[in-house]
Amino acid sequence: MTQLAWNAKEATIGELAERSGVAPSALRFYEREGLIKSRRTTGNQRRYSRDTLRRVAFIRTSQRLGIPLATIRDVLGLLPDDRTPTPEDWARISECWREDLDRRIRTLQRLRDNLTECIGCGCLSLNRCTLSNPGDELASHGPGPRRLIED
The missing domain is CATH 1.10.1660.10 (Multidrug-efflux Transporter Regulator; Chain: A; Domain 2)
Structure with missing residues (x-):
């Protein structure tokens, strides 16, 4: 060794x-x-x-x-x-991640908060789900997982 x-x-x-x-x-x-x-x-x-x-x-x-x-x-x-x-050098470059990490945290929190209630019903049809997306109203906001995409 x-x-x-x-x-x-x-x-x-x-x-x-x-x-x-x-x-x-x-x-x-x-x-x-x-x-x-x-x-x-x-x-x-x-x-x-x-x-x-x-x-x-x-x-x-x-x-x-x-x-x-x-x-x-x-x-x-x-x-x-x-x-x-120096420790100051490391702290300075670590700040480069802060904004990206904050954005990722917000996205993960939205995923956690929205995915549980929808997946919990078992239908997995987000465009027809009366709880998560009644009348497919989110389609008017654009494609993709609208509740998870940051504005």
């Missing part, structure tokens, strides 16, 4: 994988996609700066929130390259 020393300035791919809980193949993928960087030794081995560990954690957390990798890459591009990001 490979351990990343507390005072190590760089990590091998094995050390980074073990410490982050991310497979080496995923780390190589992140690198190919421009999400993280490494330097190469004279033997062509990858070495990652210690702050890459925090970047990987940010990537994984962002992915769990459903944020696309391209968006994550763009936001990571806002971090400084010449120094280790």
